[in-house]
Amino acid sequence: MTDRVGFLGLGIMGRGMASNLLRAGFDLTVWNRTAARADELVAAGARRADSPAELAAACEVICCCVSDTPDVREVLLGERGVIHGAAPGTLVIDMSTISPQGAREIAAALAERGVRFLDAPVSGGSEGAAKGTLTIMVGGDADDVARATPVLQAMGKTITHVGGTGDGQTVKLVNQILVVGNMLAVAEALIFAQASGVDLEKTLHAVVGGAAGSWMLSNRGPQVIRRDWRPGFTIDLQQKDLRLVLEAAEQVGAPMIATAMISQLYRTLQSAGLGAEGNHALVKALERLAGIEVGAA
Amino acid sequence: MTDRVGFLGLGIMGRGMASNLLRAGFDLTVWNRTAARADELVAAGARRADSPAELAAACEVICCCVSDTPDVREVLLGERGVIHGAAPGTLVIDMSTISPQGAREIAAALAERGVRFLDAPVSGGSEGAAKGTLTIMVGGDADDVARATPVLQAMGKTITHVGGTGDGQTVKLVNQILVVGNMLAVAEALIFAQASGVDLEKTLHAVVGGAAGSWMLSNRGPQVIRRDWRPGFTIDLQQKDLRLVLEAAEQVGAPMIATAMISQLYRTLQSAGLGAEGNHALVKALERLAGIEVGAA
Amino acid sequence: MTDRVGFLGLGIMGRGMASNLLRAGFDLTVWNRTAARADELVAAGARRADSPAELAAACEVICCCVSDTPDVREVLLGERGVIHGAAPGTLVIDMSTISPQGAREIAAALAERGVRFLDAPVSGGSEGAAKGTLTIMVGGDADDVARATPVLQAMGKTITHVGGTGDGQTVKLVNQILVVGNMLAVAEALIFAQASGVDLEKTLHAVVGGAAGSWMLSNRGPQVIRRDWRPGFTIDLQQKDLRLVLEAAEQVGAPMIATAMISQLYRTLQSAGLGAEGNHALVKALERLAGIEVGAA
Amino acid sequence: MTDRVGFLGLGIMGRGMASNLLRAGFDLTVWNRTAARADELVAAGARRADSPAELAAACEVICCCVSDTPDVREVLLGERGVIHGAAPGTLVIDMSTISPQGAREIAAALAERGVRFLDAPVSGGSEGAAKGTLTIMVGGDADDVARATPVLQAMGKTITHVGGTGDGQTVKLVNQILVVGNMLAVAEALIFAQASGVDLEKTLHAVVGGAAGSWMLSNRGPQVIRRDWRPGFTIDLQQKDLRLVLEAAEQVGAPMIATAMISQLYRTLQSAGLGAEGNHALVKALERLAGIEVGAA
Numbered sequence A, B, C, D: 001m002t003d004r005v006g007f008l009g010l011g012i013m014g015r016g017m018a019s020n021l022l023r024a025g026f027d028l029t030v031w032n033r034t035a036a037r038a039d040e041l042v043a044a045g046a047r048r049a050d051s052p053a054e055l056a057a058a059c060e061v062i063c064c065c066v067s068d069t070p071d072v073r074e075v076l077l078g079e080r081g082v083i084h085g086a087a088p089g090t091l092v093i094d095m096s097t098i099s100p101q102g103a104r105e106i107a108a109a110l111a112e113r114g115v116r117f118l119d120a121p122v123s124g125g126s127e128g129a130a131k132g133t134l135t136i137m138v139g140g141d142a143d144d145v146a147r148a149t150p151v152l153q154a155m156g157k158t159i160t161h162v163g164g165t166g167d168g169q170t171v172k173l174v175n176q177i178l179v180v181g182n183m184l185a186v187a188e189a190l191i192f193a194q195a196s197g198v199d200l201e202k203t204l205h206a207v208v209g210g211a212a213g214s215w216m217l218s219n220r221g222p223q224v225i226r227r228d229w230r231p232g233f234t235i236d237l238q239q240k241d242l243r244l245v246l247e248a249a250e251q252v253g254a255p256m257i258a259t260a261m262i263s264q265l266y267r268t269l270q271s272a273g274l275g276a277e278g279n280h281a282l283v284k285a286l287e288r289l290a291g292i293e294v295g296a297a
Helices: A012-023 A035-043 A052-057 A069-077 A100-111 A125-131 A142-153 A167-196 A200-207 A215-225 A235-252 A257-271 A279-290 B012-023 B035-043 B052-057 B069-077 B100-111 B125-131 B142-153 B167-196 B200-207 B215-225 B235-252 B257-271 B279-290 C012-023 C035-043 C052-057 C069-077 C100-111 C125-131 C142-153 C167-196 C200-207 C215-226 C235-252 C257-271 C279-290 D012-023 D035-043 D052-057 D069-077 D100-111 D125-131 D142-153 D167-196 D200-207 D215-225 D235-252 D257-271 D279-290
Strands: A004-008 A027-031 A061-064 A091-094 A116-119 A134-139 A156-163 B004-008 B027-031 B061-064 B091-094 B116-119 B134-139 B156-163 C004-008 C027-031 C061-064 C091-094 C116-119 C134-139 C156-163 D004-008 D027-031 D061-064 D091-094 D116-119 D134-139 D156-163
Touching (some): A004 A052, A012 A027, A027 A035, A069 A091, A069 A100, A091 A100, A091 A142, A134 A142, A134 A167, A142 A156, A167 A215, A167 A257, A200 B167, A235 A279, B004 B012, B012 B027, B012 B061, B012 B125, B027 B052, B069 B100, B100 B235, B125 B134, B134 B167, B167 B257, B167 B279, B200 B215, B235 B257, B235 B279, B257 C257, C012 C027, C027 C035, C027 C052, C061 C142, C091 C100, C091 C142, C100 C235, C116 C142, C134 C167, C134 D200, C156 D200, C167 C257, C167 D235, C200 D167, C215 C279, C235 C257, C235 D167, D004 D052, D012 D027, D012 D125, D027 D052, D061 D142, D069 D100, D100 D116, D116 D142, D116 D167, D125 D134, D134 D142, D167 D215, D167 D235, D167 D279, D235 D279
Parallel strands (some): B134 B156, D134 D156
Antiparallel strands (some): B116 B134
């Protein structure tokens, strides 16, 4: 644990993750586009860097958690990016969710300067980031994964080395297909239950422990019934990830009948201005169609 | 536990359930259309009845587990049915999966003779029936549920009184919507993973514990990867239940976009002669479309 | 044209068809469950029968146009049905839309008494019935079709002998799959056009004559734009026919991905009390989902 | 008809269109990236330009028909593009199918140099291009449309001025939504007919003239039955246009449930190497799912 660690991107996910690194005793340097977001971490003991390049010059291991493929490119390969400060042998761990293809291209660009790269996207939401219980799917070389493990263990509970570069992102997309598919099932089941007039809480209680069970049903089902749309993960972010899924699926030639439909349903909610609600608000698309409101008295 | 208990219908589910009643010490009488199926239970201590009516005359509580609405009608209300032998106050517990509307009609017919009725469909498959770990969703009056509870506890682990007559069946249908929806998500996710070339076992391991998790993913995902199509629950039975879902949804006016599509996908597998395979073979419908085989080297 | 012709069922379709038979000079006897509906035709020269059996005794060729399979069974095979009055050699032409399987069963029952049967469902709506421009799809033996032709020509413009008994109904169901599929395309295209802000009338004009053209686009597109929901064919009747499609498809093992989804969309309109509107109101289901109204200023 | 006219892009569409301009007596200059494709037109009397800029310097009206948004940008705004040769007042008519947004951006860039722009995408395939019977949907100012009309009339039969800049492209996308939706209906209907065992030619004949009729049914239905997959419009091009539809729909917030699904179905055919077949081969996606072949003996 002698590595000096950097963290780029202090959004709602990144702040929680960086805090956990600090708490675990790492010598931490942070950077964020909007510098003020780093204040709290700096007050708690982190150093502040003025650019990704400056941060890179001071760290052996650099974590990154920003929004989308172009953001990762900018922060790692852009004008004041990591590549301009990192010494050969530096290890970059990108924890953003981006395209598998993008991850492979970025890894190749860094490799030209001798900089190592892992794609290590996470699942678990802001709650998991804060608690250090994220699921982390890692793609890259085994040696780099071994080196990253103490850092990742400070942030996540389940860390799986799933394959080579880009495979972490692919598995994250698999994760998202499951998340929205399970959510659609919850939504359609609750519409049926509501229309049938059964007690929704008793219904959930009866089925959640058996073959019908899912994380979505256990965690988002009760929220839907209470009509609590606060996000664990927003519709806008969900749609960003579904775009990555649909683009990657196009490249590998996999048909995505259900996921493509779900993305169209989410779009109606974005058009209605609900993009900042939780992804469990998918049920509202079915409600509009059905003319039925789940959980309404 | 002084009640004499009867069990009608000794199919793959019924035999396990009746065995557990015997094991729990109930004075058990059994009946099955094909009498030979009762031999093993009789050898283990159960009495044999020649007809549902005869069984009814000898029991205070009567469980029933047959295939579909017309079968329940026949066994309970038919020529030699329970209604012709049951004394007023007898309690019938129908554990078959039938239409909520059918349950209410049968309850009404029995009530005219003073016979009590609960709908108590189960989830958990033949494995759960054998182990006594079924999920049981009960509809009917609270007094009857209280009376049935010791009997149900011998067969199931989670017993929920969800509402009035028929509501047990409604909740079972909610359960089935979730089951097939979660299975579709697993199928589409695995098609994507396969086409993308990631290691499927590592992929499952990475995502199963987080927001993407479901009973289907944990239990059927590994089976799909091994191409093990042995049924926990067959496609033919799944389709029967989806028919009940779609009919009930029509009555209550709920749109079932996903479930209707899934039922069409299962149909292609029935047409291909795969109706006896497990419901996780849904992935084969997507495989045919994709021209990709999950788990193939 | 020396045959005495009967007509059973004087609904909105039947009245137009029977009028055309009268106008063509046929010696016409009519019957309707609600006798008053026959008054106008009787005033115009038709005879009135008190039952299908009585009508059958007086006619060599009998047309039937009622609602669904059970109605046809009742009128032809029921207590006072055609079978109890018809002489051997009588020709029954069922112009209702019923299940192919039902048509074959009814034909077999009539054949036992030497009564001939054709299934000859129609397309073209009440307008086509009134004008004598129906499309008629005929299943049965060639000799019977030859005998029926003068009668059918009084009611329809395109008369096609498509195959054996029941095949007329099958082709009618093919017709309905196309009708609702084309209508879905119109609906989705107009939602897109509306959301994009283009002039809808100019849009229709630009595309209707090319590869995008359809009867639905030409005839129902302008109605949708004007928000004129008067039925050529009601949603309730459309759903009845889609039920026949989905049941027949289940029997022959054909997956109906699009048609099953469309039927679920129509259901939401029935739940909203719009079952009496025209089938082009399908666009309203997509409007509810989209939160967009086609043709709104 | 005194204008000197240029034509950029001599692919399968462009060659037919340019030939018709020549035949109509226009003084024609042509350019194509692969110069040899212009030889036949030059032999027939057209002049040859070495670059779009050179062509632009010699023409008052310039038609363009290339593949996609980036190609149009390159040819019009690129290094040796039209913008570097065109005098103020020159009229550019882009007949490619590109994004409405792209059309508006290109128009704005040309306007800065005083160059006029119309988007005028076409429908009707290579056959319509050769015969001069294209449907042309024009977006832009009325004066420019008036000026373009003689040129457009040499290439098309139905020319509709649908609105402002970009609206021609929007209407073309409406056209494509209808085309693939109608094709899906044809495909599902033929799968049902095949599974039901009716004669497919008689079926088509019976329904094509009524409410089920469409250009797709009349023109592609018989091809499907003969299993003739020669393209009027290839799957690859269809997918390119569906991508434009789905992107534009995302921008305007319109859900595209059917079109998104159809695009996924086409993807399976591209993955199977069938991208060069006609768009009516959509039926093959349903065939794979159904395990049924339409038109097979």
